[in-house]
Amino acid sequence: MKRILALVLLLGLAPLVIKDQGLLYFMTLIMIWCVFAIGYDLVFGVTGLLSFGHAAFLGVGSYVFAFIVIKNPALFPLAVIAAGLAGGAVALVVAALALRLSGIYFSLMTLAIAELLFFAASSPLRALTGGEDGLTGVPRPRLFGLDFVDDARFYLLVLVFFALALYVSLRLRNSPFGQALKGVKMNEVRTDQVGFNVKRLKLAAFAVSGVYSGVAGALLGSLMQFVNSQGLHWSTSGDVVIMTLLGGIGTLFGPVLGVVVFEVLKEALSSRTVHWYGILGLIFIVATIYMPNGIHGVLASARARLIKGKKP
Amino acid sequence: MSVVLIGLSIGMLLFLLAAGLTLVFGLLGVVNFAHGSLYMLGAYVAFQLVAWTGNFWLALVIAPIVVGLVGGVLEYFTLRPLYGRDPAYQLLLTFGCILLIEEFIRMVWGVNFKSISPPEAFAGTTELFGSTVTDYRMFIIGFGALLSVALFYVIERTRIGIVVRAASVNSAMVSCLGIDVGKVRTWVFVVGTMLAAISGVVAGPLLPLKLGMSFSIIIDCFMVVVIGGLGNIRGAILGAMLIGMTRAVGQQFAADWIFLLTYALLIVTLIFRPEGLFNVKGRQA
Numbered sequence: 001m002k003r004i005l006a007l008v009l010l011l012g013l014a015p016l017v018i019k020d021q022g023l024l025y026f027m028t029l030i031m032i033w034c035v036f037a038i039g040y041d042l043v044f045g046v047t048g049l050l051s052f053g054h055a056a057f058l059g060v061g062s063y064v065f066a067f068i069v070i071k072n073p074a075l076f077p078l079a080v081i082a083a084g085l086a087g088g089a090v091a092l093v094v095a096a097l098a099l100r101l102s103g104i105y106f107s108l109m110t111l112a113i114a115e116l117l118f119f120a121a122s123s124p125l126r127a128l129t130g131g132e133d134g135l136t137g138v139p140r141p142r143l144f145g146l147d148f149v150d151d152a153r154f155y156l157l158v159l160v161f162f163a164l165a166l167y168v169s170l171r172l173r174n175s176p177f178g179q180a181l182k183g184v185k186m187n188e189v190r191t192d193q194v195g196f197n198v199k200r201l202k203l204a205a206f207a208v209s210g211v212y213s214g215v216a217g218a219l220l221g222s223l224m225q226f227v228n229s230q231g232l233h234w235s236t237s238g239d240v241v242i243m244t245l246l247g248g249i250g251t252l253f254g255p256v257l258g259v260v261v262f263e264v265l266k267e268a269l270s271s272r273t274v275h276w277y278g279i280l281g282l283i284f285i286v287a288t289i290y291m292p293n294g295i296h297g298v299l300a301s302a303r304a305r306l307i308k309g310k311k312p
Numbered sequence: 313m314s315v316v317l318i319g320l321s322i323g324m325l326l327f328l329l330a331a332g333l334t335l336v337f338g339l340l341g342v343v344n345f346a347h348g349s350l351y352m353l354g355a356y357v358a359f360q361l362v363a364w365t366g367n368f369w370l371a372l373v374i375a376p377i378v379v380g381l382v383g384g385v386l387e388y389f390t391l392r393p394l395y396g397r398d399p400a401y402q403l404l405l406t407f408g409c410i411l412l413i414e415e416f417i418r419m420v421w422g423v424n425f426k427s428i429s430p431p432e433a434f435a436g437t438t439e440l441f442g443s444t445v446t447d448y449r450m451f452i453i454g455f456g457a458l459l460s461v462a463l464f465y466v467i468e469r470t471r472i473g474i475v476v477r478a479a480s481v482n483s484a485m486v487s488c489l490g491i492d493v494g495k496v497r498t499w500v501f502v503v504g505t506m507l508a509a510i511s512g513v514v515a516g517p518l519l520p521l522k523l524g525m526s527f528s529i530i531i532d533c534f535m536v537v538v539i540g541g542l543g544n545i546r547g548a549i550l551g552a553m554l555i556g557m558t559r560a561v562g563q564q565f566a567a568d569w570i571f572l573l574t575y576a577l578l579i580v581t582l583i584f585r586p587e588g589l590f591n592v593k594g595r596q597a
Binding site for chain 2: 050097100101103104105107108109112113115116119120123124234238241242245275277278279280281282284285288289292
């Protein structure tokens with residue numbers, strides 16, 4: 001809790017120092033992806049389900065958001081809530097279908113449904129979604145008489161969502177519900193035997209995760225003032241898996257670390273070389289083999305070593 | 313009639329590809345997401361060899377060897393440390409391999425479309441049952457059938473086949489019998505990637521080579537494998553034919569909906585027959 005407060009305070013003061021609009025935009029983007037990754041980790045890290053279809057929840061969220069605000073920009077708060085609910089609803093449906101299966105079939109199913117939506121949005125529903133050209137003119141909000149077209153103001157707005165995402169995730173993890181989810185990951189049979197309804201727990205984890213993803217989709221649409229079918233593409237799901245794993249699954253700050261490292265690496269590499277995706281792949285392979293607990297795990301063990309003052 | 317032949321040729325290609333995927337899954341327990349990328353690599357290597365030598369047949373022999381070598385290196389250095397761990401890590405690792413292979417292709421061959429011209433002997437067309445078919449499609453059907461028969465022979469009738477089949481049922485027991493299962497796994501992975509590369513080379517003259525080709529094919533390939541039952545090579549051939557025909561017919565009548573329909577088919581299969589349409593009884597682990 002203290003760490004969340006410190007981080008949010010630090011980030012809240014940042015616009016006083018940072019005047020570079022481009023950098024603020026970039027930091028806003030990172031925070032939005034953090035919301036997505038924190039939500040994703042509730043399914044992947046906490047409950048232990050490898051979903052390859054989270055793009056669906058993010059993409060649907062951003063479309064729902066865009067449909068509402070393009071019609072009436074004043075409905076921003078309602079649109080964000082609707083996007084969250086839509087993400088949660090899609091997540092429930094996907095989970096209900098995919099949870100009939102287990103292991104690799106489960107992951108394949110989530111991927112298949114997300115891709116189904118991607119192709120639906122790209123071609124037969126083009127009239128509605130704009131396909132790859134997307135929907136332009138998604139407005140930034142006007143709230144309390146303030147116009148959020150200004151990147152610094154929008155940054156602070158997103159910061160509120162980011163803080164909320166961290167806080168809710170912290171409370172969820174420590175709640176009896178969160179403990180039960182961890183139980184599902186560690187030993188599903190035993191959790192079932194203790195008397196928990198494992199299926200319902202998994203569905204609930206997906207629903208919450210879907211709400212996170214939907215809200216992230218809405219914010220992303222508002223930040224870029226543009227929504228297209230790319231949000232539904234499998235690479236969106238792939239990116240969030242990479243980020244979460246890189247940062248450290250099943251931890252509160254792991255996904256945040258993962259997003260920051262991923263985005264900064266991408267930014268740094270892509271400005272120097274066009275081959276950044278390959279380098280990312282290499283880093284990813286090495287991280288999977290040698291750092292199963294991610295950056296967070298490496299930092300934690302380094303810290304434990306420092307405190308002990310000697311190698312364990 | 314030409315639709316049937318086109319469907320057959322797509323089915324043959326898919327079978328070669330899916331056979332590699334299903335073999336690897338059966339023995340290694342790894343669903344190789346990078347299988348499509350290795351197929352693509354095969355096609356690009358073949359393109360290069362054809363550009364240098366002008367000889368398609370040479371490419372058909374050499375490209376699979378090159379890609380097989382890549383596969384061996386991948387298995388030895390990346391998958392091997394992960395066998396004891398959660399399957400999620402293996403899945404993710406092969407995902408990293410996709411990024412790496414795609415980047416390599418982008419680096420060497422760029423993003424522009426490339427094409428391979430079919431070998432001269434099969435460049436023409438033939439009248440068959442009242443419709444015109446390109447000779448190359450006929451070649452694919454014949455070549456695929458030949459290779460499939462060879463593959464079945466090796467797996468069902470030879471000592472190597474017995475070891476592979478036994479190891480996919482119970483690798484601990486096979487290892488107790490004095491067989492180096494690690495080595496068998498590496499070889500099966502190499503053969504799997506070679507099959508992927510062969511179908512890449514053979515597919516080369518049919519379609520433009522581009523970076524997206526790996527993902528569109530891997531989904532078809534998963535479908536074949538899921539419909540046939542994971543690890544079931546006999547099921548794979550029926551699955552491949554089914555998908556090949558669906559593709560050929562769909563392309564003719566509803567091109568805009570074809571992807572959507574394919575995914576819908578996959579989802580429906582997963583819901584109602586996750587063990588595959590042709591698996592009589594699932595193996596208990």
